Amino acid sequence: MIKVLIMLITMIPMGKTAIWAKEPIQDNNNGMIVRISEIEVYQEYLDEYLNHAAEVAQISVEKEKDVISIYPMQLIKHDTQIRILEIYRNQKAYENHIASPHFKKYKEETLHMVKHLDLIDTYQLCPTNFNKIFKKSD
Amino acid sequence: MIKVLIMLITMIPMGKTAIWAKEPIQDNNNGMIVRISEIEVYQEYLDEYLNHAAEVAQISVEKEKDVISIYPMQLIKHDTQIRILEIYRNQKAYENHIASPHFKKYKEETLHMVKHLDLIDTYQLCPTNFNKIFKKSD
Numbered sequence A, B: 001m002i003k004v005l006i007m008l009i010t011m012i013p014m015g016k017t018a019i020w021a022k023e024p025i026q027d028n029n030n031g032m033i034v035r036i037s038e039i040e041v042y043q044e045y046l047d048e049y050l051n052h053a054a055e056v057a058q059i060s061v062e063k064e065k066d067v068i069s070i071y072p073m074q075l076i077k078h079d080t081q082i083r084i085l086e087i088y089r090n091q092k093a094y095e096n097h098i099a100s101p102h103f104k105k106y107k108e109e110t111l112h113m114v115k116h117l118d119l120i121d122t123y124q125l126c127p128t129n130f131n132k133i134f135k136k137s138d
Helices: A002-011 A015-019 A043-063 A091-099 A101-113 A127-133 B002-011 B015-020 B043-063 B091-099 B101-113 B127-133
Strands: A033-041 A067-075 A081-088 A114-124 B033-041 B067-075 B081-088 B114-124
Touching: A033 A043, A033 A091, A043 A067, A043 A081, A043 A101, A043 B127, A067 B127, A081 A091, A091 A101, A101 A114, A114 A127, A127 B043, A127 B067, B033 B043, B033 B091, B043 B067, B043 B081, B043 B101, B081 B091, B091 B101, B101 B114, B114 B127
Parallel strands: none
Antiparallel strands: A033 A081, A033 A114, A067 A081, A067 B114, A114 B067, B033 B081, B033 B114, B067 B081
């Protein structure tokens, strides 16, 4: 009886995975990091923040060959909400990026402007499409 | 006095814009539609939905020259949450896309699988970067 109870208890946290999901989520990233950064900026720093975000995005894609995308967007209906599509060739490319002078400058100079930051990691669904969309897929 | 009151009342809805925002939000899209679609799928249809989403994305970017990006992603930590970066050259390109046989097929066959859909329109922050990232920017 105790054994059954322990079994039941240990099953609870994995219940959804064990019972409902047909298959584990499929990693199509081929080692890439594919991320949507969700950022909320304080209204009073918005213009200043946008300049910094555009600058670091441009320099990174230009100078770092394994930064495939840093593509910042501003929500039209909520102008303090920023989304950035970030794609790094691999973990090393990401580590090089966050150690770069331009990223460090961006981070230091915008830290007080950022109200909220979420890094949303994803798996791309369609590797063939990746090759058709992004210049640095070649 | 009544005139002043009416003035005050009419100012309320535009208060934030009139007083706080330094400048209106800047449209850097050059006529493009730049959108993040946020989609939640019912768990029981997830695998099936992912196949449809990958298929329509691939066909659209391949066949439609003015569909610059339809890049679907699945959130690693919330596998029923899908995000799609959609970029259309212009309004006409978008209209052609939603009238295409492959989009209509996708829409019809996935309608019952979608729990929630949000189309989040954005302005890109950095047009120079757009040219460096996307193949069809040329």
